[in-house]
Amino acid sequence: MLTLRIAAGVEAASLVILLLNLFTAHLSTITSLGGPVHGMAYLVTIAATFLVPASPSARWLAVIPGIGGLLALRRISVAHQP
Template sequence: MLTLRIAAGVEAASLAILLLNVFTAHLAPITSLGGPIHGMAYLVTIAATFLIPAPQAARWLAIIPGIGGLLALRRISVANQP
């Protein structure tokens, strides 16, 4: 679960940085570093969601790029509440 939390945060933050870069300075080093980081965080988010016991809806939410990991975490926490 900790891996999913970290990967979801990195995924959302890296997407925000990439979009900010595109709409402002568009610096190549940020794109070159941020793109692979975002991609890897996205893949780790999907894999972590499928490896933990999670509702099927959370697994589908994890596939959404950018905020899917955060949505999946929210769905898992709602499903685990009494």
């Protein structure tokens, strides 16, 4: 779960940074560094969600780029509440 939390946070934060860069300065260094970071965080989020015993809906939510990991975390935490 810790891996999923970190990867989901990095995925969302990197997307925000990439979008801010796109709409403001459009610096190529931010794009060339942020793109692979976002892509790897996205893949780790999907893989970590599939490793957690969760509902199929949480797994499908993880596939949504950007906020899917955070949505999957929310779905998993709601499912595990007593």
